[in-house]
Amino acid sequence: MRPVAAKLTEIDNRTSVGHSLWLTPCSGWEEQPEPGQFVMVALPHPPAGFGREVCDAVPMSVAGWEPGRLRLTIKDLGPTSAALLACRPGDMLAVTGPLGHGFSLDARQPLLMGGGVGAPPLLFLAQQLAASGIDPVTLLGGTTVDEIFHREEFPGIVEIATDDGSAGHHGFVTELLDGRSPDLLYSCGPEPMLVKGLEWALANGIRAELCLERYMPCGVGLCGVCTIDRQLVCQDGPVLGSEQLEHSAEFGKVVREAGGVVRHAPA
Amino acid sequence: MADMRVELAGLKLANPVLLASGILDSTPGILARMADSGAGALVTKSISLEPRPGYAGPTVAEVAPGTWLNAMGLPNPGLAEFLDEFDLQGGLVPVIPNLVADTPEDFGKLAAGVAGAGAKLAEINLSCPHPRAGWSGLLTAQDPAAAATATAAAAAHLPVIAKLSPDVADIGAIAVACAEAGAAAVSAINTMPALDIDTELERPVLGNAFGGLSGPALLPIGLRCVLKAVRALRDAGHAMPVIGIGGISSGDDAAKYILCGAQAVQVGTSLGGNPERLGEIAAELGGWMERKGYATLDAFRGNALEWLP
Ligand SMILES: Cc1cc2nc3c(=O)[nH]c(=O)nc-3n(C[C@H](O)[C@H](O)[C@H](O)COP(=O)(O)OP(=O)(O)OC[C@H]3O[C@@H](n4cnc5c(N)ncnc54)[C@H](O)[C@@H]3O)c2cc1C
Ligand SMILES: Cc1cc2nc3c(=O)[nH]c(=O)nc-3n(C[C@H](O)[C@H](O)[C@H](O)COP(=O)(O)O)c2cc1C
Numbered sequence A: 001m002r003p004v005a006a007k008l009t010e011i012d013n014r015t016s017v018g019h020s021l022w023l024t025p026c027s028g029w030e031e032q033p034e035p036g037q038f039v040m041v042a043l044p045h046p047p048a049g050f051g052r053e054v055c056d057a058v059p060m061s062v063a064g065w066e067p068g069r070l071r072l073t074i075k076d077l078g079p080t081s082a083a084l085l086a087c088r089p090g091d092m093l094a095v096t097g098p099l100g101h102g103f104s105l106d107a108r109q110p111l112l113m114g115g116g117v118g119a120p121p122l123l124f125l126a127q128q129l130a131a132s133g134i135d136p137v138t139l140l141g142g143t144t145v146d147e148i149f150h151r152e153e154f155p156g157i158v159e160i161a162t163d164d165g166s167a168g169h170h171g172f173v174t175e176l177l178d179g180r181s182p183d184l185l186y187s188c189g190p191e192p193m194l195v196k197g198l199e200w201a202l203a204n205g206i207r208a209e210l211c212l213e214r215y216m217p218c219g220v221g222l223c224g225v226c227t228i229d230r231q232l233v234c235q236d237g238p239v240l241g242s243e244q245l246e247h248s249a250e251f252g253k254v255v256r257e258a259g260g261v262v263r264h265a266p267a
Numbered sequence B: 001m002a003d004m005r006v007e008l009a010g011l012k013l014a015n016p017v018l019l020a021s022g023i024l025d026s027t028p029g030i031l032a033r034m035a036d037s038g039a040g041a042l043v044t045k046s047i048s049l050e051p052r053p054g055y056a057g058p059t060v061a062e063v064a065p066g067t068w069l070n071a072m073g074l075p076n077p078g079l080a081e082f083l084d085e086f087d088l089q090g091g092l093v094p095v096i097p098n099l100v101a102d103t104p105e106d107f108g109k110l111a112a113g114v115a116g117a118g119a120k121l122a123e124i125n126l127s128c129p130h131p132r133a134g135w136s137g138l139l140t141a142q143d144p145a146a147a148a149t150a151t152a153a154a155a156a157h158l159p160v161i162a163k164l165s166p167d168v169a170d171i172g173a174i175a176v177a178c179a180e181a182g183a184a185a186v187s188a189i190n191t192m193p194a195l196d197i198d199t200e201l202e203r204p205v206l207g208n209a210f211g212g213l214s215g216p217a218l219l220p221i222g223l224r225c226v227l228k229a230v231r232a233l234r235d236a237g238h239a240m241p242v243i244g245i246g247g248i249s250s251g252d253d254a255a256k257y258i259l260c261g262a263q264a265v266q267v268g269t270s271l272g273g274n275p276e277r278l279g280e281i282a283a284e285l286g287g288w289m290e291r292k293g294y295a296t297l298d299a300f301r302g303n304a305l306e307w308l309p
C-alpha cells in the first residue's frame, strides 16, 4: 500500500459546506472497493492561496466508484479538508487505499442511517444494495438542510431530519427509528448518533453495522493510534458490528487527537 | 517444548520475541491485544516530555513488498498523559517504556518519571531516523560520547536499553560507549534513514520527505549491526546483552539474530495488518528449536560468531 498520484477530474454535488471530488489514480482501482472502505487522501501541493501547512493526508470514505475512478465527498472541517475543497479539476492529489473493512451486503430489508458526512459511504452502500435488487430505506440527518449530503442521489426511500427544522423532521435523525423493523441497521455519522442507533438496534434485537471515525496517523494498521478498545478502526474497521461494540468501554466515550492525546467525547 | 524463557536486565520473560517500539503500541487497548498475542515483552512507542502531534502525512508508504518507509514524527501524548493511561507495573507481560528526548537532562526526567510509575526497564531512543531541527535523534546516534551521556542520565533512574541506529560508521564503538555509561542492554537497529520520490508528483512521497526504512529489506542490515555490536562488546570485555531488531517476519528470522548473539529480538513492521503474527513468530522459533534439538536459547546463541573474519 502506498500513496498513488491521482488527478482530480470532476467536482459535483456542491452544498455550502462541501462537495464531491472524482479522482482518477495513476494505477489501481480497477476492482470495486467495499462500501465503508476509505482512503488516506493527501495534498502533495497546496492549492492557490494556501500554504504548505495544509499538505497532510486525512482519511475519507469512498463515496462512489467506477472502474479506475473514485469519488470522495468532503466537508469543510479544518485546514486540510478546506484545502482539498479548494482544489480544481486537473489538480493532483495522492490516495492510499482502499483501506479497512467495509459493510457486509447481508441485509434483505436494510435500514440506513446517516448523519452529516456519514452519508457518503452509505450512498455507495445503497447503490450496491440497489444493484443487487434490494430496496434500502435511508434516514439522513444534519444540523441544517445544507449539511445533508447526497439526499437526491439515494436509491429507495429517503427520510430527512434536521436539527433546525429546515427540511423534514424537526429533530434528531434517531427520532425516526422507532416503529421500524429492518433486518440490519447500517449507520455512519457522529458518534452520539451511532451510540443511539446501537442502543435502539440492541433493544429491538436487530444487528447493526456502524462505520466509525478515529484519529488516523497511518491508516494501514501500523501505528495503533486509531484503536477503540483492542480493535484498530483503520483495519478491523472502520465498519464494526454490534457484537464488536456492544461491550465496548470506549465507544461513545473515548476518542483521541493527534499524538494519541485522549479527548473524552461529550456526553 | 523448547524452553524459551530469557532474562533481560533482571526481567524474566516467557520468550525472547518482543514488540518493537512504535508499532501497534500507542494505546492500552492495543497493547493488551499484543500481550495476549504472545509477546515476551512490550515496548511502547517513544514518549517525550511534552506531547508531539506527529508529522503531516503521508506518514507511511510501502516501497517494496513488505518493506515500508515511515515518518510518523514520534506522535505521543507526552509523559504525564502516558503515565496516566498506561500501567507500567502490573500485567503478566512486562511493559518497557521507550523514551525520546533531545537533551540528557530530559532523558533523565523521563527515566525518573517512568521509574516512579513502576517501570523496571526502559528503552531510550537514541536513533530517530528523521529528526527535525532541534531534535537530536540522528546526531546522538552518530556520536559515542553523546550516546553515553544520554544513557548515563537515564540509567541513573532505572536499567535502560539504548536503541541504536544502523546509519553510523561503527556501531560497535557506540554499543561499547553505552555499556560503559551504564546501559543494561543495547537494541539494534532502528529504521534506516531513507527517501522515496513520486515521479508523477515530482516530490518526496512522505509528508516529511525523509523517513525510516523497515521490514524485510532491513534484516541483513540488522544482522550485520547486531553481530558487530556483539563482537565489539565481547572484545571490550562487556557481558551486556544485545537485542536484535529489523526485518523479522518469521521464527527463522528471529533465530538468525540469536545465532548472531542477540539475547532477544523485537518485531515491528511485519505485524502491520496482522497483529497476531507476533505470537506465531515466537511459536515458529520454538518449532525451529525443537527441530534442531535445542532445549534452551543459550544452547545456540552466538553460534554464528565463530565464522567472523
Ligand atoms: C474512516 C474515516 C472516514 C472519513 N470519511 C470522511 C468523509 O467521507 N468525508 C469527510 O468530510 N470527512 C471524513 N472523515 C473525517 C475527515 O478525516 C476529517 O474531517 C479530516 O481529517 C479533517 O482534517 P482537517 O485538517 O480539515 O481538520 P482538523 O481541524 O485537523 O480536524 C477536524 C476534525 O477532523 C479530525 N481529523 C484530523 N486529522 C485526522 C486524521 N488523520 N484522522 C482522523 N481524523 C482526523 C480531527 O480529530 C478533528 O475532529 C473521515 C474520517 C475517518 C476516520
Ligand atoms: C510505523 C513505525 C513507527 C516507529 N516508531 C518508533 C518509535 O516511536 N520509537 C523507536 O524507537 N522506534 C520506532 N520505530 C522503529 C522500530 O521500533 C524498529 O526499530 C524498526 O522498524 C525495525 O524493525 P522492523 O523491521 O521489525 O519494523 C518505528 C517503526 C515503524 C515502522
Ligand code: FES
Pocket: A215, A216, A217, A218, A219, A220, A221, A222, A223, A224, A225, A226, A227, A232, A233, A234, A235
Ligand atoms: S491509523 Fe495507524 S494503526 Fe490505524
